[in-house]
Amino acid sequence: MDVVVIETPQLGDRSYLVHDGSVALVIDPQRDIDRMETAAREAGVRITHVAETHLHNDYVTGGLVLAEKHSADYLVNGADEVSFARVPVTDGQVVHVGRLTVTVLATPGHTHTHLSYVVRDDRHDGGPEAVFSGGSLLYGSVGRTDLVSPQDTARLAHEQYSSVRRLVESAPPDAALYPTHGFGSFCSIGPASHQESSTIGEQAESNHALTDANEDHFVSQLLENITAYPAYYAHMSPLNAAGPDAAKLEVPDSVDPEELGRRLKAGEWVVDLRHRVAFADGHLQGSVSFEYGKGDNFTSYLGWVIPWNQPLTLLGPVVEVEKAIRDLARIGIDSPDAAVGPQPGALAPQLPQASYPHGDWAALLKGRVPEDVVLDVRRPEEYKASHVVGALNVPVYELPGRITELPDARIWVHCATGYRASVAASLLDRAGRDVVLINARFRDAIGAGIEKMP
Incomplete structure (x- = not known):
């Protein structure tokens, strides 16, 4: 055998x-x-x-x-x-x-x-x-x-x-x-x-x-x-x-810039697959970040955060789009549209661009003012085990429905590795909030001088 x-x-x-x-x-x-x-x-x-x-x-x-x-x-x-x-x-x-x-x-x-x-x-x-x-x-x-x-x-x-x-x-x-x-x-x-x-x-x-x-x-x-x-x-x-039917794994024809702009304006889910830092530095306004291939979190968290059976458009290089289509088919998300290219801005240069700052724990120590909010988007059990003193906890999968609960202030967002934080930062940016991505591991916070509990 x-x-x-x-x-x-x-x-x-x-x-x-x-x-x-x-x-x-x-x-x-x-x-x-x-x-x-x-x-x-x-x-x-x-x-x-x-x-x-x-x-x-x-x-x-x-x-x-x-x-x-x-x-x-x-x-x-x-x-x-x-x-x-x-x-x-x-x-x-x-x-x-x-x-x-x-x-x-x-x-x-x-x-x-x-x-x-x-x-x-x-x-x-x-x-x-x-x-x-x-x-x-x-x-x-x-x-x-x-x-x-x-x-x-x-x-x-x-x-x-x-x-x-x-x-x-x-x-x-x-x-x-x-x-x-x-x-x-x-x-x-x-x-x-x-x-x-x-x-x-x-x-x-x-x-x-x-x-x-x-x-x-x-x-x-x-x-x-x-x-x-x-x-x-x-x-x-x-x-x-x-009785599921066969998976559809073909990469579709690329969406044209005009249609892409319509989808963004209509508030449809347009997912950028690039690295989280590249997204923070520049992206199509209204798109969201689900970095592909980092820690194998893509499928679970996209299927968790984005409402079921909603129109979905993937942005990214053809190799990553092809892999993402396969991954999504495994959880029943079939035939997403795509705009294929290394830089979404180059795909539709006439569309509005956006960006937000990012940094590590040292950046938080240096740049945070008393009115700022630290948002922890890990799961509740992770937060309970240990968290930054004074941080709010809203799991990333609950964030789309709870953004209005957050104070009207600059929000420094973190998770365990930076992946979920990058998703959350993009959701906050999409909602017009002032956000900073803490692109760092939670375990490194103490070494950087951040006070944690317990």
């Missing part, structure tokens, strides 16, 4: 191609299925089965399209209400993929109908085994349990506690563990580790969900650690249940 890992760091997820050298099973494929097809082609195998661990909340699946394209069996929990043909599977069912034996396990917790798959290679006596745990057992933690409904969160947390124990009992300690979430995805919760691989035995000894002998204590701790998740999640599971 060979397992090919297909990473999507932009969303903190992994998909898997599992094969016996001839035929393959794909587990939890992302919507841009060409990556899975390339992996299968390079391995010299034919995709005969595609399986979902659950109806995903953080991305649009490519499972249906991949299965239909390759005439593969599409394995989906028979209890899931879906609008497409699938091979319904249920707890305890065994599926054969070449010489691989795939056992289906019900592991509710992340969702009510969550499944995991234990795969054994029958070539050897006993056979090497691998566990594909989706959003159940992760490296160091588990999948969050609050995505279905507030009323179900505690019950699902109890089920998660039981499910990870069932997984450990269903495979030997040396079985490799392959979760879908837990690599930066907001679908994980608790003290997730940063390891690249693990086994069932390692997790049994170190994962808090397995080492905590008190179920009620585990559940209470899990519920205390629940944090906000991207707004676009609300749309993912319904899209997946309806």
